[in-house]
Amino acid sequence: MRVTSSTKEILKPNAIALGNFDGIHRGHQQVVQPILKIAKETSLYSTIVTFNPHPREYFSREKKKLLTPLKEKIKLLEDLGVEQLVLLPFNRELAELSPQEFVEQILVKQLEAKWISVGEDFRFGHKRAGKSQDLEAIAAQFGIKVYIIIEQKCQGEKEQIRISSSNIRHALEAGKLETVQTMLGRSYTLTGEVVTGAKLGRKIGFPTANLNLPPEKFLPRYGVYSVKVFLAGETTPILGVMNIGCRPTVEGKHPTVEVHLLDWTGDLYGKTITVSLVKFLRAEQKFPSLPALKEQITADCDAARKKLLMDQG
Secondary structure (H helix, E strand, C coil): CEEECCHHHCCCCEEEEECCCCCCCHHHHHHHHHHHHHHHHCCCEEEEEEEECCHHHHHHCCCCCECCCHHHHHHHHHHHCCCEEEEEECCHHHHCCCHHHHHHHHHHHHCCEEEEEEECCCEECHHHCEEHHHHHHHHHCCCCEEEEECCCEEECCCCEEECCHHHHHHHHHCCCHHHHHHHHCCCCEEEEEEECCCCHHHHCCCCCEEEECCCCECCCCCEEEEEEEEECCCCCCEEEEEEEECCHHHCCCCCEEEEEECCCCCCCCCCEEEEEEEEEEEECCCCCCHHHHHHHHHHHHHHHHHHHHHHHC
16 A cells, blocks of 8 residues: 655545544444545546644644554555555644645645535535535536535444444443444554563563553553454454553552463564453452462453453354
């Protein structure tokens, strides 16, 4: 898949899906499907057009935590069959374009859009003045067809909820992984390089792989999870237990992500692994001693093994 932020390098003409696409959740996937279909039936390129940095990050000047940092987003879009990802530099010039100017200057002149797909809540132009219906009307002036994808919902714990990146974050913060999996259409994952840690787990009999994640990666609720671990290039999972948090029992100061692999031995240092979250087991807590912590970790491993093996059938 071609990835570019330069309009001079863009493949043209295009069938475009517009949006931020953080998470590539089931709602995003519905927005992407029309352009994939059109690209197969025509000579147009299937292209995702998003913004870098995220507009909210640009205006707030604060780094935004992402469900899918760029590397993850690229892989997920490739898996869907997207041919091109355009990262429009979001700056003052772009932010001040009116809805009409955005369509004329960006979508028509620079991207040569022939078909466009957006979610019904899409906003564009100066101060987010343009709505999806406005995009449809303006684009029609140039003979461009716009697909507006209605809001996607799924069953939450008590009622139907909107599938959105913000609701996925809320569910992750609450440890509600079933809801997260329903909205994403897959498990939430953490991918990073295994680095050297304090080796406390090894001292108490539970060696862990310490994961170095992209700093912008959104972390779920602190606590213990049953997980499936995938080594780079492998499709068979290794069962495991993951702890996310500041390790209050040993007066930890900074959050770490540590994974203990069940019934597996080997050297992972320097290797990239992907951890797929299966179930939230318990919240982070401080124990009175290392023996008490060890006892709880033993119970965590038993609970995780039981859950994971049950899922495997």
